[in-house]
Amino acid sequence: MAVIRDVMPAFDLLQPDSAAEAQTLLEQHGADAWVMAGGLDSFDWLKDRIKKPKVLVDLSGVEELKGIRATSDGVEIGAMTTLTEIANHPEIQKDYGVLAEAVSLVASPQIRNQGTLGGNVSQDVRCWYYRGGWPCYRAGGNICYADTPVGRNREHAIFGANRCVAVHPSDSVPALIVLDAKFVVQTAKGEQVVDAEDYFVGPEDDITRINMLRPGDLLTAIRIPGTWAGAKFYFEKVRDRNVWDFPLMNVASAKRLNGSTISDIRIAVNAVSPRPMRLKAVEEAVRGRPADADTGEMAGKLAIEGAVPLQFNGYKIPLMRNLVKRAIAGVAQPPMNGATAANPTAEEAICRS
């Protein structure tokens, strides 16, 4: 399908300077409005003329949505805080290092300077067909172009397929899930605070949405409680190139150890399913066991139970097994080929023990 990229469709640009005003505008315009944060995902859709909102509500002038604040129990990060600010923030680095690491591996410095946490967690799937304007299930049609014997599905899902096999692409989300973060959403009915993993919507619930937001809703902040502050963290992202690329897969874990025994743990992966996955069965299975290679091996095998590969993404199964293993036991050997421990190539991530 031809995509014309010359001129963006016309829209009214509304620039509120408070969250309350932003929300009033969003409620007034309902499904005709589009929330714009850093614009990195938004402008793709507009310039490709795939999404054509009548009204753009630009949050860049809403100062109260920006910044990182200490709370009585942890920190609150405004939805408009940039990924760079989070990566460089001393408290985040000290107590919630898994988040600092995850956001520092997003895309490129320029994108992290402009991209916001609210936009990163709310961004849409990257499936070629959908983003190219093909009328697939997610776009309201009745076919999936990726899930066919010849479809381009190397980056797609091995879990949770339900007509749509696109994956959630965010690097920050698994880190937020293991930190037990809460997402604060303003709706017409008032404020809703949900667990990180409950913010996301799978195709089995609504194939045209990726998160709980409905027209009129605004994500204002993400709160991280102190529960996991200073825990033993692990984050690993695998991508085709070591810069400016979405994850083929990522994994995050937060562990509390008693000696070498895992007393408590949270573990999450992304880019394997239409919505980010917290691995509760793995968490339960490894509690009370040593954080070593045998436990990691067992956890990796458990994590991939039920995985169903598509035509071209079978490599994701051994990749996920190894990432989960390392998220439990740590990295057993130094990285090769110039890759860093948190950011190996796909081939190296599968081979590394």
Ligand SMILES: Cc1cc2nc3c(=O)[nH]c(=O)nc-3n(C[C@H](O)[C@H](O)[C@H](O)COP(=O)(O)OP(=O)(O)OC[C@H]3O[C@@H](n4cnc5c(N)ncnc54)[C@H](O)[C@@H]3O)c2cc1C
């Ligand atoms: C070339 C490229 C490479 C990238 N690589 C990676 C990567 O490796 N890893 C990764 O995680 N991400 C990656 N991204 C995504 C990037 O990190 C951006 O953060 C993300 O696209 C959106 O952030 P943004 O602030 O620009 O939001 P926008 O593009 O403005 O918004 C994104 C979506 O979220 C909605 N939204 C934003 N803020 C709110 C809010 N407060 N309330 C309600 N809805 C909201 C918008 O309506 C829109 O639908 C990449 C992007 C590009 C263009």
Ligand code: SF4
């Ligand atoms: S994977 Fe989802 S987004 Fe991609 S073509 Fe299929 S239905 Fe559309």
